[in-house]
Amino acid sequence: MTAPCHKIMSANNDSPESRPVYIVSDGTGITAEALARSVLSQFDVEFRKIRLPFIDNAEKAREARERIDADNKGEKRPIVFSTLVKPELAAILRQANALHLDLIQTFAEPLSKELGMLSTHEIGRSHQSPQSSGYKNRIDAINFTIEHDDGQSHRNLAAADVILIGVSRSGKTPTSLYLALQQGIKVANYPLIPEDFERNALPSALLPFKGKLFGLSISPERLSEIRNERLPNSYYASLENCRHEVAQAEAMMRREEIPWLSSTTKSIEEISTAILHEIGLDQRE
Amino acid sequence: MTAPCHKIMSANNDSPESRPVYIVSDGTGITAEALARSVLSQFDVEFRKIRLPFIDNAEKAREARERIDADNKGEKRPIVFSTLVKPELAAILRQANALHLDLIQTFAEPLSKELGMLSTHEIGRSHQSPQSSGYKNRIDAINFTIEHDDGQSHRNLAAADVILIGVSRSGKTPTSLYLALQQGIKVANYPLIPEDFERNALPSALLPFKGKLFGLSISPERLSEIRNERLPNSYYASLENCRHEVAQAEAMMRREEIPWLSSTTKSIEEISTAILHEIGLDQRE
Numbered sequence: 001m002t003a004p005c006h007k008i009m010s011a012n013n014d015s016p017e018s019r020p021v022y023i024v025s026d027g028t029g030i031t032a033e034a035l036a037r038s039v040l041s042q043f044d045v046e047f048r049k050i051r052l053p054f055i056d057n058a059e060k061a062r063e064a065r066e067r068i069d070a071d072n073k074g075e076k077r078p079i080v081f082s083t084l085v086k087p088e089l090a091a092i093l094r095q096a097n098a099l100h101l102d103l104i105q106t107f108a109e110p111l112s113k114e115l116g117m118l119s120t121h122e123i124g125r126s127h128q129s130p131q132s133s134g135y136k137n138r139i140d141a142i143n144f145t146i147e148h149d150d151g152q153s154h155r156n157l158a159a160a161d162v163i164l165i166g167v168s169r170s171g172k173t174p175t176s177l178y179l180a181l182q183q184g185i186k187v188a189n190y191p192l193i194p195e196d197f198e199r200n201a202l203p204s205a206l207l208p209f210k211g212k213l214f215g216l217s218i219s220p221e222r223l224s225e226i227r228n229e230r231l232p233n234s235y236y237a238s239l240e241n242c243r244h245e246v247a248q249a250e251a252m253m254r255r256e257e258i259p260w261l262s263s264t265t266k267s268i269e270e271i272s273t274a275i276l277h278e279i280g281l282d283q284r285e
Numbered sequence: 286m287t288a289p290c291h292k293i294m295s296a297n298n299d300s301p302e303s304r305p306v307y308i309v310s311d312g313t314g315i316t317a318e319a320l321a322r323s324v325l326s327q328f329d330v331e332f333r334k335i336r337l338p339f340i341d342n343a344e345k346a347r348e349a350r351e352r353i354d355a356d357n358k359g360e361k362r363p364i365v366f367s368t369l370v371k372p373e374l375a376a377i378l379r380q381a382n383a384l385h386l387d388l389i390q391t392f393a394e395p396l397s398k399e400l401g402m403l404s405t406h407e408i409g410r411s412h413q414s415p416q417s418s419g420y421k422n423r424i425d426a427i428n429f430t431i432e433h434d435d436g437q438s439h440r441n442l443a444a445a446d447v448i449l450i451g452v453s454r455s456g457k458t459p460t461s462l463y464l465a466l467q468q469g470i471k472v473a474n475y476p477l478i479p480e481d482f483e484r485n486a487l488p489s490a491l492l493p494f495k496g497k498l499f500g501l502s503i504s505p506e507r508l509s510e511i512r513n514e515r516l517p518n519s520y521y522a523s524l525e526n527c528r529h530e531v532a533q534a535e536a537m538m539r540r541e542e543i544p545w546l547s548s549t550t551k552s553i554e555e556i557s558t559a560i561l562h563e564i565g566l567d568q569r570e
């Protein structure tokens with residue numbers, strides 16, 4: 001299989017001048033990469049990120065060290081964010097000539113003192129095991145959420161943790177999937193459509209579950225942009241129609257006292273966090 | 286809206302003895318929570334996690350400080366993982382009597398020295414902006430992936446970055462959604478069904494795209510368990526049928542030289558990382 005190189009290049013600032021950043025993990029490196037992105041976003045520099053996952057034995061640690069040293073152009077030595085829980089693997093990696101930022105050890109030491117105990121140094125404990133009940137919840141939530149996307153099914157709505165409503169393209173589907181996949185929350189989502197506004201009532205299937213409803217709105221201008229990408233120059237996508245639908249949807253949510261927020265300038269992560277916070281589910285594992 | 290408290294309680298070890306862990310962020314706190322989970326998983330102690338997101342002004346920082354101090358039971362003072370990029374907010378939080386682990390500052394300082402520049406201290410740079418092209422890619426990928434779940438559509442398969450294949454319930458849907466949502470990768474997924482094994486050929490719609498195929502397999506025992514939850518005591522779920530389907534699917538993938546892996550003991554994150562690594566897409570932002 002060939003890798004689509006143009007994507008790697010363009011997305012990654014892969015110019016010779018950009019500073020290499022290695023993410024080295026004995027697991028997936030997903031958490032390490034997210035933290036690296038947060039920290040690096042504080043600096044106005046171009047970085048070229050390389051993730052080296054599953055570095056879980058001495059041989060792979062030596063290969064990682066060699067790869068990092070081979071990428072050392074002298075003036076701009078690599079930056080290494082690592083989460084290797086085995087001290088012997090961390091020690092091998094640390095021989096690479098780089099700025100080493102050890103995400104586990106840095107915090108495990110003060111924690112160890114505070115808790116009065118040693119860390120277990122066991123690999124693979126940071127993600128849920130596929131055998132755990134938390135993991136099973138997530139898979140169940142994904143299946144539920146897919147089945148209940150876009151008002152597809154009224155079946156078993158009582159099992160939903162949340163039912164998202166909003167006009168077409170207000171961000172319901174991505175938010176629903178994020179909540180299911182990352183938080184194990186069963187989400188149904190229902191579009192509010194022109195017929196609902198004409199009847200001036202919520203979709204009848206939702207009436208028994210009013211306490212689970214949460215609304216997403218969006219600015220008419222942004223909505224029109226998004227809809228125009230899918231159906232250019234349609235009435236559906238026109239600013240006039242978007243203004244009408246959004247005004248109707250917001251009036252309905254206000255009248256029915258449904259909590260809602262605007263997705264216009266928010267990422268999926270921000271919308272999801274705000275919803276969890278609002279409905280009191282954010283303490284959940 | 287009432288929060289389903291039993292879930293919060295059961296998932297969160299909310300006993301009076303468990304040590305409180307606060308995740309305090311000026312953004313969502315998602316990254317901070319993931320790192321906290323990784324680090325804490327190295328200790329055999331019960332923790333009670335409380336996420337305080339969107340702490341982005343002095344008043345909210347003071348409220349967070351007060352909440353943490355009110356939760357201090359003396360012997361087991363709270364642990365605070367924080368990502369506050371504004372030094373003045375971090376300073377307010379640090380007045381709380383707790384073990385403070387500052388995920389940004391800890392690494393921003395050595396980075397600042399290494400790079401020879403100051404950090405920008407700008408809030409909200411860690412997640413992609415909804416206006417960025419990377420964010421738009423993710424939303425497009427989610428829409429594509431939902432439309433192409435479970436062989437639903439042959440339309441525009443040429444636009445897929447990856448096409449996952451495997452027997453029913455081998456993990457294709459959650460993996461597809463994870464790759465789309467987190468990595469912006471357009472994934473189609475196709476079930477391998479008994480008719481394909483009888484014809485002894487891949488689904489014909491996939492033949493033009495053989496270079497994009499990636500297989501998921503699973504142990505027959507685990508597959509039978511998963512299928513029995515959906516259709517108890519069916520032939521579909523029987524160990525005998527699962528053995529047959531898995532053997533046929535693996536033989537087909539070997540013969541067609543399609544790269545594949547077993548999802549049996551892997552989490553979605555691990556499967557996704559392994560696929561990205563294998564097909565060379567893991568360098569992508």
